[in-house]
Amino acid sequence: MQKMRVRKHQVVLNRSKGGDAGIFLFLIIMGAFMFLPMLYVIMQSLKPLDELWMFPPRFYVEHPTFKNYGDLFTLLSDSWVPFSRYIFNTVLITAAGTFGNLIFSSLAAYAIAKIPFPGRKGVFWLIQRSLMFTATVTAIANFLTLSALNLMDNPLAIIIPAWGSSMGLYLMKQFMDSSISDSVLESARLDGCSEFRTFWTIAMPMVKPAWLTLIIYSFQGLWNTGASAYIYSEQWKTLNYAITQITAGGIARAGASAAGSVIMMIVPILVFVISQSNIIETMASSGMKD
Amino acid sequence: MEERNDELQEVENSTQEIENDTQPVSEALEAVEEAIEVACEDTEIVEEAVVEAEACEPVEEATSKEAFDEDLHNDSMEATQDTDEVENAQENEELADEEPSAKAPVKKKRAVARKDMTAAQWTWHEIKRNKIAYLMILPFMFVFILFTVFPVVLSLILSFTNFNMLSMDWDMFIGISNYTRLFFEDDIFLLACKNTLVFAMITGPVSYALSFLVAWFINELPPRVRAIVTLIFYAPSISGAVYTIWGVLFSNDSYGWVNGTLQDLGLIDGPILWFYDEKYAMTLCIVVALWMSLGTAFLSFIAGLQTIDKSLFEAAAVDGIKNRWQELWYITLPMMRPQLMFGAVMSITGSFGFGGVVTALCGFPSVNYSCHTIMHCLEDYGNQRWEVGYASAIAFVLFLIMIGANTLVNKMLSKVGQ
Numbered sequence: 001m002q003k004m005r006v007r008k009h010q011v012v013l014n015r016s017k018g019g020d021a022g023i024f025l026f027l028i029i030m031g032a033f034m035f036l037p038m039l040y041v042i043m044q045s046l047k048p049l050d051e052l053w054m055f056p057p058r059f060y061v062e063h064p065t066f067k068n069y070g071d072l073f074t075l076l077s078d079s080w081v082p083f084s085r086y087i088f089n090t091v092l093i094t095a096a097g098t099f100g101n102l103i104f105s106s107l108a109a110y111a112i113a114k115i116p117f118p119g120r121k122g123v124f125w126l127i128q129r130s131l132m133f134t135a136t137v138t139a140i141a142n143f144l145t146l147s148a149l150n151l152m153d154n155p156l157a158i159i160i161p162a163w164g165s166s167m168g169l170y171l172m173k174q175f176m177d178s179s180i181s182d183s184v185l186e187s188a189r190l191d192g193c194s195e196f197r198t199f200w201t202i203a204m205p206m207v208k209p210a211w212l213t214l215i216i217y218s219f220q221g222l223w224n225t226g227a228s229a230y231i232y233s234e235q236w237k238t239l240n241y242a243i244t245q246i247t248a249g250g251i252a253r254a255g256a257s258a259a260g261s262v263i264m265m266i267v268p269i270l271v272f273v274i275s276q277s278n279i280i281e282t283m284a285s286s287g288m289k290d
Numbered sequence: 291m292e293e294r295n296d297e298l299q300e301v302e303n304s305t306q307e308i309e310n311d312t313q314p315v316s317e318a319l320e321a322v323e324e325a326i327e328v329a330c331e332d333t334e335i336v337e338e339a340v341v342e343a344e345a346c347e348p349v350e351e352a353t354s355k356e357a358f359d360e361d362l363h364n365d366s367m368e369a370t371q372d373t374d375e376v377e378n379a380q381e382n383e384e385l386a387d388e389e390p391s392a393k394a395p396v397k398k399k400r401a402v403a404r405k406d407m408t409a410a411q412w413t414w415h416e417i418k419r420n421k422i423a424y425l426m427i428l429p430f431m432f433v434f435i436l437f438t439v440f441p442v443v444l445s446l447i448l449s450f451t452n453f454n455m456l457s458m459d460w461d462m463f464i465g466i467s468n469y470t471r472l473f474f475e476d477d478i479f480l481l482a483c484k485n486t487l488v489f490a491m492i493t494g495p496v497s498y499a500l501s502f503l504v505a506w507f508i509n510e511l512p513p514r515v516r517a518i519v520t521l522i523f524y525a526p527s528i529s530g531a532v533y534t535i536w537g538v539l540f541s542n543d544s545y546g547w548v549n550g551t552l553q554d555l556g557l558i559d560g561p562i563l564w565f566y567d568e569k570y571a572m573t574l575c576i577v578v579a580l581w582m583s584l585g586t587a588f589l590s591f592i593a594g595l596q597t598i599d600k601s602l603f604e605a606a607a608v609d610g611i612k613n614r615w616q617e618l619w620y621i622t623l624p625m626m627r628p629q630l631m632f633g634a635v636m637s638i639t640g641s642f643g644f645g646g647v648v649t650a651l652c653g654f655p656s657v658n659y660s661c662h663t664i665m666h667c668l669e670d671y672g673n674q675r676w677e678v679g680y681a682s683a684i685a686f687v688l689f690l691i692m693i694g695a696n697t698l699v700n701k702m703l704s705k706v707g708q
Contacts, residue, residue: 019614023507027519030504034581035522040547041535056554057547108430117420118413123427130438131635132696134643136665137689140672140681141441164433195422224530226646229673240531247534254538265529272528276517283593287628288635
């Protein structure tokens with residue numbers, strides 16, 4: 001069915017053979033550029049010590065071993081914080097930050113998209129502008145704010161700002177605009193449904209792809225939280241930070257550092273694989289209208 | 291016979307009675323029909339209003355649109371009231387008669403009342419009516435303003451002071467001297483500005499073009515294949531610190547894969563320092579940045595291309611579009627404008643924000659400041675010397691550059707295909 005359509009499509013549109021070949025070549029080269037470094041990390045993480053330090057270096061692994069993964073847990077054993085603690089910290093920050101962001105953002109997105117309150121345009125304008133600069137700009141001022149709030153050296157210093165992350169809200173608002181018809185909400189309101197109930201029982205189930213996307217965006221950002229200026233005691237450092245420390249530990253730890261990188265990358269990639277179709281569906285309405 | 295006549299009379303009488311009885315019923319029925327008609331008319335009005343509201347939505351001003359919605363709300367409320375009343379009328383015959391006349395003036399009065407209000411009164415009325423919405427945005431806006439909007443304002447204010455966190459001394463406002471120091475005395479900042487702009491001017495447009503081209507090229511692949519290719523291209527941007535593998539590939543001893551292979555082939559005599567060599571560091575950082583730059587914009591393009599109506603292309607082919615490039619220019623790009631604008635914001639913001647990559651690969655500060663960016667200046671003054679006033683000036687300049695670049699590019703993109 002799909003093949004037929006594409007073939008017919010090509011006949012109609014006069015696709016040139018040369019163009020197809022050129023595109024194929026481009027995709028192969030670009031694909032190799034994207035994929036080979038990822039493959040190399042996996043190779044490195046499976047290499048035994050003598051293969052890591054052989055000359056000339058080899059790309060692929062000959063005698064794969066999982067010793068490097070085990071080393072991760074023992075390498076930092078001289079530090080008084082066990083490796084599992086870093087994992088716990090990252091999971092805690094990711095889960096708490098994502099959950100709050102989901103609740104806050106979807107409530108706000110619903111109000112902005114579907115309730116005609118005065119000022120919604122201004123609020124949305126502000127949110128669109130906030131997509132245009134990075135957290136680098138706000139880092140120093142936030143340091144002062146968090147100090148004043150006495151949240152320094154506390155995982156809340158990372159979790160609470162994540163609740164106000166505007167990317168998920170933007171995507172969800174755009175998706176609600178295009179996928180929930182006003183008449184459905186109108187009839188719910190006429191039936192005496194309160195605004196909160198309408199939001200929870202009618203709007204939210206209709207935008208499942210959007211909240212999955214929001215979860216994934218928030219997850220990716222928080223999962224990769226590294227050394228933060230807001231946290232200085234060791235027992236609250238994150239997984240990403242620990243792996244950077246292992247890498248910085250020098251050449252003897254090349255295998256373990258690669259193993260750590262694989263653990264760091266495998267989780268977001270798996271999450272993306274599971275939810276890809278939902279994310280693409282949400283992204284279809286991500287566009288900005290001037 | 292008489293008896294029969296009597297009976298006939300009786301029958302006639304009773305028929306008359308029945309007819310008499312029926313008369314009010316049929317009258318009532320007429321009234322009911324009338325009421326239904328009026329109700330239907332109301333529904334039509336509502337429908338018209340819906341259509342109009344939809345048509346007007348993008349053009350109308352905020353308040354007038356809201357006024358429209360209110361209008362809609364009232365109309366539909368009345369329509370349901372009418373229907374209810376019709377139901378009542380069927381039970382209560384006399385009431386039905388008065389129905390149509392009782393309703394019309396009520397509606398008129400409301401319409402007039404809205405016109406009578408001033409804009410401020412109307413806004414206040416709307417605020418009160420939608421107060422639940424403010425409750426719903428409150429939690430998000432509180433955090434958002436505290437950690438995203440307020441910092442920008444605070445940076446602007448602090449940038450006019452010489453606030454220092456270490457000595458905690460501040461002579462309050464020192465005017466624009468932080469800015470004059472930035473642009474006329476601080477050579478490293480100017481170098482960082484140059485580096486940041488070079489970084490952004492290369493990675494921004496290239497990653498943007500790359501995202502679009504790849505998304506466009508894979509658009510006609512079968513869905514399964516497309517999903518796999520999407521994953522391969524998207525994975526580096528979500529894998530966090532995996533980019534450090536480039537430091538291993540291009541490590542500065544002979545055990546690095548690139549150095550080792552080149553030496554083995556006899557192309558170089560000794561290992562090259564790569565990320566620690568002024569000649570290569572910048573280029574390599576740009577390559578790494580591009581490697582991990584197919585992110586949100588890329589996904590947005592893939593999704594946008596999927597939503598374009600296929601029949602447009604077939605119609606265009608009939609109208610004389612000869613190849614895929616013409617198709618791209620005349621159909622795909624104009625149809626994709628919203629995604630193109632969103633993608634531009636993502637690419638530009640991303641291209642300004644990867645100081646972390648440079649720090650991880652080239653060290654901080656990089657060799658002879660060859661890869662020193664504004665982010666590094668910020669880190670230097672903000673988190674190491676604690677000259678918060680001066681760092682705030684840097685942050686605010688960075689903010690202006692980012693907003694400026696985004697606004698400019700979006701202005702340009704809004705003209706695509708017009």
